[in-house]
Amino acid sequence: MKIFFVEPAIFLNAFAMSLTTPLTTQYLYRRIWEDTGNYSFAFDSNISQCGQNESSTLFAFQKEVQKKVSLFSLQMEMSGLIPGLVSTFILLSSSDQRGRKFPLILSSTGVLVTNVWLCLLCYFAFPLPLLIASTFIGAFFGSFHTFWSACFAYVVDQCKESKQKTIRIAIIDCMVGIVSGLTALSSGYFIRQLGFVWSFLITSIALAINLAFIVFFLGESVNESSSQSVPMSCIESFKTQFQRTYMLFKNASGKQQPLLCLFLFTVVIYFFVIMGIFPVFILYELGSPLCWNEVLVGYGSALDSVSFLGSFLGIWLFSYCMEDIYIAFIGIFTTMAGIIMTAFAKTTLMMFLVRVPCFFLIAPLSVLRSMLSGVIPSTEQGTLFACIAFLETLGGVIAVSAFNGIYSATVAWYPGFVFLLAAGILLIPVINLCAAKWIMCSERSYTVLAQKEPSDDTSD
Template structure:
């Protein structure tokens, strides 16, 4: 019996991704510690090996380990950059004809290969460099951005009614926030109770169940139509050229004012995405280092509070939408996130670091609001290509952001670990300025529809 609910697939993917990220970082940290040090240190399940005395040899060692872990993370992210971008670009465009399940299946297979490889790597203590190779191979099938992009497109196929579609996506965001929050909260206990090998095995089992659900249970919406029979290489090249052509037309067919507004909103979204996603893995390294010296349980607490922003942001949008415009909600999320980055840079105690998360309660608001604003700038026939472009930009920008911030943190951790967060706060001025410019261009909320109507009128005249 076929089921047309994609929510279980997204939730299983969110569980696996949320559990995998902090555990992988901590595993790399401990492996590099053992390889760097000349003496053995016992890392208990929930015990942090961290010295706050700057004159201690352990303090010097942990600073060196921080640098090496950051650089290794940089290499791992770069290894998946090109295959991840290309696969997302091609698979999401092919999904318009071959079905949304194609990118879901290939992405899940890549995640299963990575998690299985992590189990073997941890069990046999193979060289860490093999993890970089596995990241490259698994990225050929896409990543979580590819998987989620296909899932949201699946929902759009099922919900032609815009109001129903918005409500279903909003509820889905809320569920994702709850799952990621609970998973992040339990990550430290997974590590303490099971160790790395069994924890990675749990992730692999979750991805395997997800893959089986997509292949054998998830149905195919009636709107999806198969691609005409032709060679595989021809299909990929055709889709690649078609996507490039439609992307170019998205800007070329727009009036100057609408094109400017579209570019400003895309710049706002991607520059904000760059900072928020880029600093995410740095938080774990910052918490492991002195003076915080968090263990796995506290890292889980911090990650859980960070994931709770999905819930608080959803509630914030629901409440704020009654009394303010979209662009004002985006400003609230942007400036509170900026304040959180500054406060993080000066956090020296566990209580202060946990309190920082309160300023990030609305950090997801700009993402949802900017997507909504972008959808109002383009016509209904351009919605698909718009979100395909956003997915590709997120894949490319995410890898570049994580790589860049890991490199910056590695270069500055020795003299001031909080520099990365101060820099991120300064970089948030870019989306703030571009959002102000977008407000000036749009002038008022109703101008989105007017811009589209103007372009449609011009297009009709051209056709005549």
């Protein structure tokens, strides 16, 4: 008996991914800490291994460790850029012929292989450069953007009414936020009580169960007639998808073309900043003057995940009294305020308060995707979201690499510089939305004028 609900797979994947990210960052931090100098890292201590006296050798050593961790993270992200782009493009573009389970299975397999390798890496203390190879192999099977985009397509296939789609997607957003928040909250206790090996083993088991559910229990959402169509090669898939993307912009009429470009560019830039800056939060929290331990890092990550639920509530409440574009403005401005606060956060309380303005962090992405889908016909929705997934994969890898590189270059003289830069970049989406609002108002005025002209002629 097949199950046509992808939510269990999303639940397990969200648990594994939200636990793997802080585990990997902190494992790298501790390994590089111990490999760099003679300072030992106390794994069971309640005190963060961090120097706060700027004149001490420990302070300079800690800054050097942060720089090395940031550069190593950059190398990891860059190693997965090309295979991640290629796999995302091919898997999603061929899912109409091969079915939605095809990208779900391959991307889940890649994440499972990466987590198993992380477990072995921790157990045998293999050289860290081997971690870069595992990132390359995992990205070759498909990035997490591939998994989430395939899940979104699966949900859309199952829903016939727009209201039903909205409810299903809203439930998924809330579920991901709650699962990610609880997992991030407990990540510090996983490290302290179980260690890295057992923690990575737990994520691997969860991913193995997820893969088994998709393969044996999840039903295919694509009709058999569609899935049994003539298969295409990789080159043909590239050509077909590029042609569909080109026609998506070419067929846009009137003011739809500039709106499509503006909304798409706004999504990419906002996603670029969010994906790039928030991984730096962990490094910033581990360093001076905050000097957080793994438990506090887990608390902070949990508060970040609450933004999923907060964004859903914000959209649900604000949609009764304002247009979607104003909801996007609110989300961008509040996120900008939170990022600026981070640059000047010097205490634990201040760092926790930073999360308050970021309560609507996800709202602009949800609203902008909805506005994008309203610009184009329903027959081209699949092409649109494949294009978004491709750009998010490219932008996400470049963002993490760029912000890690900037942080490693500026951490010695001012760690908060990268956050001020990120807040400044968010002015670009604001400008884009202002231009989009002007186009929408002018088009509305033109429509009203066109409707009035025939009545004037008949009165004569």
